[in-house]
Amino acid sequence: MDILIKPIGFIESPFEKKDEDMPIQPGFSDAFGTVIVNSEYLEGLSELDGFSHIILLYWFDQATEEKLKFQPYLDDVPKGIFAIRHPNRPNRIGLSIVQLVKIDGNKLLVKGIDVFNNTPLLDIKPFVPEFDIHGIEDTQIGWLADKLRKKENGG
Amino acid sequence: MDILIKPIGFIESPFEKKDEDMPIQPGFSDAFGTVIVNSEYLEGLSELDGFSHIILLYWFDQATEEKLKFQPYLDDVPKGIFAIRHPNRPNRIGLSIVQLVKIDGNKLLVKGIDVFNNTPLLDIKPFVPEFDIHGIEDTQIGWLADKLRKKENGG
Numbered sequence: 241m242d243i244l245i246k247p248i249g250f251i252e253s254p255f256e257k258k259d260e261d262m263p264i265q266p267g268f269s270d271a272f273g274t275v276i277v278n279s280e281y282l283e284g285l286s287e288l289d290g291f292s293h294i295i296l297l298y299w300f301d302q303a304t305e306e307k308l309k310f311q312p313y314l315d316d317v318p319k320g321i322f323a324i325r326h327p328n329r330p331n332r333i334g335l336s337i338v339q340l341v342k343i344d345g346n347k348l349l350v351k352g353i354d355v356f357n358n359t360p361l362l363d364i365k366p367f368v369p370e371f372d373i374h375g376i377e378d379t380q381i382g383w384l385a386d387k388l389r390k391k392e393n394g395g
Numbered sequence: 396m397d398i399l400i401k402p403i404g405f406i407e408s409p410f411e412k413k414d415e416d417m418p419i420q421p422g423f424s425d426a427f428g429t430v431i432v433n434s435e436y437l438e439g440l441s442e443l444d445g446f447s448h449i450i451l452l453y454w455f456d457q458a459t460e461e462k463l464k465f466q467p468y469l470d471d472v473p474k475g476i477f478a479i480r481h482p483n484r485p486n487r488i489g490l491s492i493v494q495l496v497k498i499d500g501n502k503l504l505v506k507g508i509d510v511f512n513n514t515p516l517l518d519i520k521p522f523v524p525e526f527d528i529h530g531i532e533d534t535q536i537g538w539l540a541d542k543l544r545k546k547e548n549g550g
Binding site for chain 1 (some may be wrong): 397399401402403418420422423424432436438440442443444448449452464474475477478480484486492494507515517518519521522523525526527528529530531533537538542543544
């Protein structure tokens with residue numbers, strides 16, 4: 241079963257292809273970006289302006305080869321593609337939760353963007369802590385714990 | 396530009412089509428489900444078992460008509476499709492963050508599932524608070540605030 245999807249707009253960001261300053265995740269980014277929704281979908285933005293954070297789904301159009309094991313940005317040992325966030329996935333769908341600063345017509349100013357300029361947009365969903373992270377307190381982050389949490393603790 | 400994607404497996408859940416007991420979001424669900432990854436992708440699960448929570452992307456195969464405004468489950472006034480989480484979206488991609496209980500080969504036991512039985516699976520990503528919700532403290536949830544937060548406060 242093949243499924244057809246289509247971009248509904250695109251994301252403008254300060255990060256050009258292969259930019260070495262590209263933040264690897266929204267949690268590490270203060271960058272502003274603009275989400276431009278094709279005008280035919282404008283009506284779908286109604287009442288989105290009440291949300292402070294949105295979930296962006298987009299297409300990793302710069303991904304290269306599909307690989308089941310891949311070396312992530314933060315480690316030098318390959319991991320399973322479903323244990324990392326790298327673009328070279330079976331379905332190249334990326335996800336970022338960003339701050340929604342302002343909506344002006346079909347243009348959304350967002351903060352915390354971590355995608356390349358002109359990334360094709362697939363979906364926008366409101367981020368709702370009561371839906372998305374309700375009851376999530378202790379989390380284990382596997383191989384990333386060594387890379388992220390030790391750093392935070394000065395280790 | 397059309398994009399082709401393909402299911403990489405499916406999700407088994409206790410919820411049959413049109414089940415009225417279906418939880419509307421993972422935050423409201425204690426239900427267990429099983430994510431079955433096609434065996435050809437088995438290698439991609441390597442090192443996923445260290446993560447306590449995962450992000451599931453899946454295909455809303457029970458969605459009906461694409462609508463830009465739609466009445467959400469929790470309100471009787473239609474909202475823009477990008478301000479709600481309803482399946483009838485331009486690209487019918489669903490997202491749930493669930494607890495990863497156990498991995499047995501290509502089968503993942505998860506808790507907090509909110510999808511119909513046999514939902515096509517598109518992607519699995521590790522949930523990483525440092526990436527996904529870092530710096531997110533105060534959130535505004537627009538039209539949902541009246542529906543969710545007043546209830547929590549006994550209002």
